[in-house]
Amino acid sequence: xxxxxxxxxxxxxxLKTLWLAFRHFVDTYVDDIxxxxxxxxxPEGVAYRSSKDVTGIFTVQYPEExxxxxxxxxxxxxxxxxxxxxxxxxxCTSCGICAKVCPPQCIWIVxxxxxxxxxxxxxxAEFYIDIDICMNCGLCAEYCPFDAIKMDHDYELAxxxxxxxxxxxxxxxxxxxxxxxxxxxxxxxxxxARREAEAQRAAHKSHA
Ligand code: SF4
Ligand code: SF4
Numbered sequence: 124x125x126x127x128x129x130x131x132x133x134x135x136x137x138l139k140t141l142w143l144a145f146r147h148f149v150d151t152y153v154d155d156i157x158x159x160x161x162x163x164x165x166p167e168g169v170a171y172r173s174s175k176d177v178t179g180i181f182t183v184q185y186p187e188e189x190x191x192x193x194x195x196x197x198x199x200x201x202x203x204x205x206x207x208x209x210x211x212x213x214x215c216t217s218c219g220i221c222a223k224v225c226p227p228q229c230i231w232i233v234x235x236x237x238x239x240x241x242x243x244x245x246x247x248a249e250f251y252i253d254i255d256i257c258m259n260c261g262l263c264a265e266y267c268p269f270d271a272i273k274m275d276h277d278y279e280l281a282x283x284x285x286x287x288x289x290x291x292x293x294x295x296x297x298x299x300x301x302x303x304x305x306x307x308x309x310x311x312x313x314x315x316a317r318r319e320a321e322a323q324r325a326a327h328k329s330h331a
Pocket of ligand 1: 215220222269270272
């Protein structure tokens with residue numbers, strides 16, 4: 124008797140699952156017609172299929188479609204540079220704080236110095252991150268006093284070559300405009316703080 128009951132429950136479970144799959148199948152076509160195919164390959168389509176209102180298929184066709192990531196999403200770090208008269212001016216001063224706080228110690232910096240005086244120049248000659256070791260913790264960006272290193276959103280870094288996963292200064296460098304694009308809220312907050320600090324310095328000078 125109990126075996127019959129188990130078989131019945133099992134059969135009902137399978138039927139319910141098949142019914143659900145069939146409903147999704149039909150709903151997908153109905154929704155395709157209703158929305159005239161506008162549910163695919165556009166940011167609006169992806170947003171709709173990620174919402175609670177979706178009916179039918181809700182999977183994303185990666186890599187043609189990608190789920191948007193939140194601003195605080197973090198993957199690899201990158202070095203921010205300003206573009207001044209067509210030249211890259213890295214914000215990094217090679218102070219070394221990021222390398223000190225990095226838990227797996229995957230950052231290394233070669234400092235530069237003035238060939239005449241031997242005094243250090245606040246601009247790294249070389250800057251490397253081993254992205255195979257980086258654990259995406261974001262501490263380097265958190266501790267950098269110059270807003271010179273930030274966490275990127277780009278997660279498509281697969282390569283066939285292990286050696287190319289040691290990123291140098293050029294590969295790590297991205298313009299300030301890129302930073303403002305991927306992290307607009309953070310960018311605005313930092314720029315506002317910078318403007319305020321500059322205004323305070325100017326006011327202090329004019330009173331001196
Ligand atoms: S990225 Fe920031 S913390 Fe790291 S060396 Fe450059 S200025 Fe210092
Ligand atoms: S994100 Fe974390 S692990 Fe990666 S380089 Fe920065 S401090 Fe190091």
